[in-house]
Amino acid sequence: MALPAATESKDVILEVSNLSKYYPVNQGFFTRQKSLLHAVDNVSFQVNRGEVLGLVGESGCGKTTTGRLIVRLATPTSGRILIEDTDVAEIKGQDMMEFRQKVQMIFQDPYESLDPRMTIFDIVAEPLNVNGIGTFEEREAQVEEMLSLVGLAPPSAFLFRFPHELSGGQRQRVAIARALVVRPSFVVADEPTSMLDVSIRTGIMKLMAQLREDLGISYLYITHDLAVARYLCDRIAVMYLGKIVELGNSEDIVKRPLHPYTKALISAVPVPDPAIDRPLPNIKGGVSKPIDPKPRCRFYDRCPESADSCAEAENPELRDIGGGHLVACHLL
Amino acid sequence: MDTLLRLEDLTMHYKTKAGWVQAIDNVSFSLHRGQSLGLVGESGCGKTSVAMSIMRLLPYNAKLVKGRVLFGGHDLYTLSDEEVRQLRWKEVAMIFQAAMNSLNPVYSVGNQIVEAIVTHEPETGEDEARERVKSLFELVGIPKERMDHYPHEYSGGMKQRAVIAMALACNPSLIIADEPTTALDVIVQDKILREIEEIRRTINMSMIYISHDVSVIAEVSDIVGVMYAGRLLELGPADDVFKRPKNPYTYSLMNAYPSILGEKHDLVTIPGEPPNLLDPPTGCRFHPRCDWATKECREVEPAWREITKGHYLACHNPVRTEHGTAHNKTARRAPGKGGDGIGTSGGN
C-alpha cells in the first residue's frame, strides 16, 4: 500500500474524521418540535494496522453507534470514514461484497446474535456462502479450521449443534469464528466478553490477542470494562456523551488519567484486594442523554474541576498534550 | 458471636428429563449478625440455588436431599409455609438476579414498595408505609418526588436502587443480593455498593453478595466463599482468602481476572469448562481442570475442614505460595500448562 510520506511509518487502517450521528427524538407528546440526540458527535480517531484500539465509556455514550457507523450498519449524519484509504460511504456494487468481507462486527449479545434455527456449521459458513468463497469442500475445511482456532474442538462435536445447545462462552466463540472465517482485516468487537465468566472470558481475550498476532487483524474493541481494555488494547479512547474526551496508550489512561471524567471512571473500578480502601470517585450527578446539548463541554454538569470559564466556552477540542496522549479539557 | 444463619451439609438436586442435577452438595457455613458474605464462582456453580434454598423459594422440581438451613436457630425446612412467609421480607429479603427488570411496569415504583410493606406487615397502615418509602428512597438516593413515577421513567441504576429500597422495606436481618450490579456501569455500581454497605453497617444487617466478579466481592465482603460445581471449595475471611488462597481453584480464579491495579501480569486461563452436574466428576469435582490434581483427588472427595480460625478448605493439595503483589503465577503450575498469555507483550 502506497502511503503519503506525511503519515510517517504508521500504517493507518481506519481513519475516522469528524464523525457524527444524530437521531431525531420526540420531546413529549404535545410538541411538534424535533430534538436531536447527539449519539456520536464530531469524533475523530485512527486505528493502525495490527492495533487494538479500545473504546470505553458508560452505557449510552455512543460506543455501539460508532461501531455500527464504521461497518456501515448505520449512515453518518456527517463526517468521513476511511478504511484502507477507501471512503466507506462511497462503496457500491461489487466493492460492497469485498467490504462486507474485509470489515466485520462481533455483536454485544451472544444470545441474540446467532440465528437459533441454524446449525453451527451453517452459521459460520454463511459469510463464505454470501461472498461466494470456495467450493463446498473448501468451505467445510475453513469452517472446521476456524472452529478449532477459537477452541471449539474437535469441530465435528459442534458442527451440527444449534446455538441453544451451547454455553454462553461457546456461543461467543461461534460468533467470533463467524466474523473471522472470511479473514477480515478489520473487526469491530462490541463487548464480546462482558456477559461471560472469567475463565471463559480470559480464554476469549487470549484468543483475540492470538488471532491478532497470527492473522494481523486490527480491532476496535468496545467495552465498559477498563480492566479488560487495559489487557487487550494498545490504546484506549474514552467516550462521554458522544464525544471522545481522552485517548492514549492503555497504561497511560489507566495509570495516569488526565481528564476529570477518565479519572472518575478509573477510580470507580473495583479492585481485587480487600485491603485497599478505594477513595470515592470524584464526580457529580448521574449520566444524562445528549439531546440538543449545549455547545459547551459535555461533562460540565458533572465535572468536579470545572472553572467558571467552562460554562461559557465552546466544547474543548481533543488535543495532543505530548507523547500521543490526547485530552479534551480547557484546563489541561 | 451471634450466629444468624447456618447451613449444615445442604444438598439439593433438581429433577430434569435427563436426570438429577446435583446443584448443591454438602454446603456448610455460618453467618453472624452484621456480617457480609461474598459467594463467588462461575456461572452454573449453584450460587443462585443456595440463595433460593435460604429463601425457601426453590422451584417445584427441586428436592432437598440432605442438610439443614438454620435461621435465627429455626430450621427453615421444618417451618410451615405461613411461618416462612412471615420470615420472608421481614427477616430475610432478596434482591434477585436482573431484579431491575422485575418491577411491575403498570404500577408506580413507590406504590409497589408500599404494597410490599402492607402485605408483609398488615399492622402497618398505608400512610405510614408511604412515609417509610419516602425515607427508604432517601436512604438509597432516589429523590422522593420520583415515588409516583413508573419503572420506565427510571434509569437502570435508579431501578436497581428501588429494588434495594424494596428489600430494605421491612427491616430484614439479612439481605441476599444476587449479582446486584452486574448490568450497571462502574460509577453507578460503585455508588450503589457504597450505599448498601453504609446501610448494612448502620443497622447491623447481614448480607450475602453473589457475584462472579471477584473484584466486587473483594470490596464488599467480610468473608468469602468460593463455589465450584455445587460445592464450597474454600471459605474464610476476605483478606485471608484473597492473600493466601489455599484451594487451586480459588488461586486460579484470583489470577484469571484482569485488574487495573499494579503491573500488568499474565492472566491464568482455567482450561476447560465447569462439569455437567447431571454426572459430576468423582472425588474432587474440580479435578479434571486442576493442575494440582493427584490420584487421590480423582478418587476421594476432599473433606471440608477448618485450617486456620474461620478459614475452611476442601482440598487434598493446598496451595502454599502467598498470593503477593508480585503475581508470579507460574510458580506452582505443572509443567507445560497455563501461565502463558496476554499481558506480557501488550501495550506499545
Ligand SMILES: Nc1ncnc2c1ncn2[C@@H]1O[C@H](COP(=O)(O)OP(=O)(O)OP(=O)(O)O)[C@@H](O)[C@H]1O
Ligand atoms: N436508533 C436509535 N434511535 C434513537 N436513539 C438511539 C438509537 N440508537 C442509539 N440511540 C441513542 O444513542 C446513544 C448512544 O447509544 P449506543 O448504543 O451507541 O451506546 P453504547 O455506548 O453502545 O451503550 P452500551 O454501553 O449501553 O451498549 C444513546 O443515548 C441511545 O439511546
Ligand SMILES: Nc1ncnc2c1ncn2[C@@H]1O[C@H](COP(=O)(O)OP(=O)(O)O)[C@@H](O)[C@H]1O
Ligand atoms: N429449576 C431448575 N431445574 C433444573 N436445573 C436447574 C434449575 N435451576 C438451576 N439449575 C441448574 O443447577 C445448577 C446451578 O444453577 P444456579 O444455582 O443458577 O447457578 P449460579 O447462580 O451459580 O449460576 C446449574 O447446573 C443449573 O443449570
Ligand code: SF4
Ligand atoms: S473543560 Fe471544564 S467542565 Fe469540561 S472537563 Fe475540563 S474542567 Fe471539566
Ligand code: SF4
Ligand atoms: S482436591 Fe485435588 S483436584 Fe481438588 S482442588 Fe485440591 S488439588 Fe485440585
Ligand SMILES: [Mg+2]
Ligand atoms: Mg453498546
Ligand SMILES: [Mg+2]
Ligand atoms: Mg445465578
